[in-house]
Amino acid sequence: MFAQLSSMGVWGVDAYEVRVETSISAGLPGFDVVGLPGAAVKESRDRVRAACRNSGLQFPKGRITVNLAPASVKKEGSVYDLPILLGLLLASGQLQFDPSDCFFAGELSLNGAVRPVKGLLAMAAAAQTAGLHTAFVPAAIAAQAAVIDGLQVFPVETVPALLAHLTGKQPIQPMAPPAYSLHSAGRFPDFADVVGQQKAKQALEVAAAGGHHTLLIGPPGSGKSMLAARLPSILPDMTLPEAIQTTTLYSLAGQLPADTPILTTRPFRAPHHTISAPALTGGGKTPTPGELSLAHNGVLFLDELPEFPKNALEALRQPLENGVVHVSRVAGAQSFPCNIIFIAAMNPCPCGYFGHPDQTCVCDAKTVRRYLNRISGPMLDRIDLHVEVAPVQFHELHGAVKRESSAQIRQRVNAARKIQQQRYRNIGISCNARLTPALVRRFCELEPAARSFLQEAFDRLGLSARGHDRILKVARTLADLQGAQNIGRVHVAQAVQLRSLDRKYWPS
Ligand SMILES: Nc1ncnc2c1ncn2[C@@H]1O[C@H](COP(=O)(O)OP(=O)(O)OP(=O)(O)O)[C@@H](O)[C@H]1O
Ligand SMILES: [Mg+2]
Known part of the structure; x- marks a missing residue:
């Protein structure tokens, strides 16, 4: 009853890998997030619970512990909502797929929509450096992650849409890399x-x-x-x-x-x-x-x-x-x-x-x-x-x-x-x-x-x-x-x- 997924945190301007570990054991129902979570991360429990139910899924019974590793670094923001929810579904057997090559980021709304997070471009760059090749990120800002070469980016609108993709029912189209140029000639007054x-x-x-x-x-x-x-x-x-x-x-x-x-x-x-x-x-x-x-x-x-x-x-x-x-x-x-x-x-x-x-x-x-x-x-x-x-x-x-x-x-x-x-x-x-x-x-x-x-x-x-x-x-x-x-x-x-x-x- 254990699952592990990769997400990313941002410290200063640098992103680093955060592993979201989920364990569900028998016992009194409870839902703890450990690993130096900040206020927004603690609130993640309520969002995940509501998004889970409102997406037509069953919230797992038993004692849930989520660890955000490395536990020595303080975690901020709502970026871990999506990987926490997926960890729960994997650990409770409601979902089967291999997340080892993937990186997940996204805030959840109570109805299961996936919302933008801050610093996604840096996270995507760090994911690529960490050797990950697939990204599941909020659709509204997925183009940021698609800037990074060698990363296949799936724009996620909602939790049900992501599950339909992961179970092969309805694949999400990967995002095409955005066109951009770093040549600035002629773009400033002369x-x-x-x-x-x-x-x-x-x-x-x-x-x-x-x-x-x-x-x-x-x-x-x-x-x-x-x-x-x-x-x-x-x-x-x-x-x-x-x-x-x-x-x-x-x-x-x-x-x-x-x-x-x-x-x-x-x-x-x-x-x-x-x-x-x-x-x-x-x-x-x-x-x-x-x-x-x-x-x-x-x-x-x-x-x-x-x-x-x-x-x-x-x-x-x-x-x-x-x-x-x-x-x-x-x-x-x-x-x-x-x-x-x-x-x-x-x-x-x-x-x-x-x-x-x-x-x-x-x-x-x-x-x-x-x-x-x-x-x-x-x-x-x-x-x-x-x-x-x-x-x-x-x-x-x-x-x-x-x-x-x-x-x-x-x-x-x-x-x-x-x-x-x-x-x-x-x-x-x-x-x-x-x-x-x-x-x-x-x-x-x-x-x-x-x-x-x-x-x-x-x-x-x-x-x-x-x-x-x-x-x-x-x-x-x-x-x-x-x-x-x-x-x-x-x-x-x-x-x-x-x-x-x-x-x-x-x-x-
Ligand atoms: N060297 C210059 N060549 C061409 N136009 C000039 C030049 N200096 C001033 N101007 C004209 O005068 C306007 C005001 O210039 P600017 O605002 O750069 O002056 P400033 O030195 O910043 O003045 P202030 O001290 O009042 O802020 C400019 O928009 C421009 O039209
Ligand atoms: Mg002036």
Whole structure:
């Protein structure tokens, strides 16, 4: 009176196999679920019981124990409803089939319908890795599982329909793999639309090539928002594992559209400045990804940075540095990845014209200071590139200069990324921005002239150790963009330039 089936759980963004073991023995009637079940899993007993009866089946008599193995990991969600019900039917002899090659996932409604669950794409990918070849999943989202090669996916509408299939009475048609493409060319606004702003465009090319966080600062209407929105158009196409991770985070946050089995372009998230700290970093009763993680593998853009609540900005510091955000709630703690490029834009003062070449600023010195000081020193320190976006001149708007398209810029970015992939292939990082201090020592070797230039800049500008490392990382990216093996003086000089703004607006 024992049965075992495979299902999947999701922890963070990674799925792992959960074996649903069912035992029915003689004795007082009872129905226990063990193996660290969360609240939703405990409630599964009531749903399974009702779905069983309302599907015209007999709920087994006797003492029922369901174990979700491995018992050491906490189980969340309603995904185990379907495998628990099938386990009961197998263990009580009401159903016969071999489940050893199959994976099951689905929430049950009380009338036996099979409802969607979160994170199905990651589960299907993990099922394939675990060597399973057949998936029985909720029909409404079955296309997600069908994305994964080598998995035969059966979309399940209801429990009776699944039983008719398993007993050979009425086979379910397997789901055809959905058509999708990870080529993102032409799917974002293009840099060719932006007039002038050559320096800012170059800075964003560096940001894209090395994964560097960037601050754009300048007067109203100079094109900051426009520039930021174009960053995804020069990033490399997503890889399949990246797409699976980002899709899973959207699914866990309940933001994956029902008709989208997989996200195929890098996310660009631009939350409004009224957002709360938990909505930015992640929160909810059970930990749910926030904007930081929804931007995973893409871009998080905070426009009008000083307007964001101070606690929200401070909460960004650690995740921006580590690429992971830890969310702890009463119902448990989770870590979600946030491997992002962070872009922030701001005016230099409330009226926007402080430091403007021809307009006069109407703010007094104290107001300007208070405004700029909303961005703390440690926060600024985590942003590799500080870029001034100057106002566009009339002649530029009317000139007939041919502007570079995103596709052209992207070729250079891709080449620089390839060099980094090759260099860091055994290290587990993807780009220069993720170099730790120890790795900076190892990979950012300076030519002698570059070293003496940096030493001079270090003394003259009073750089911090963190600022020093950031300059080296940016210099590494500049060298990679040129295909240069070593970091030369010119790369260091440009890197120092790309961080000089904070000394103009935030003199210590
Ligand atoms: N460099 C530019 N090339 C072409 N159009 C531009 C440029 N700069 C600004 N514009 C035009 O001005 C509009 C406003 O630009 P944008 O919103 O990017 O400015 P901003 O710097 O973000 O201003 P604010 O500080 O007010 O947010 C754009 O939608 C675009 O039509
Ligand atoms: Mg703007």
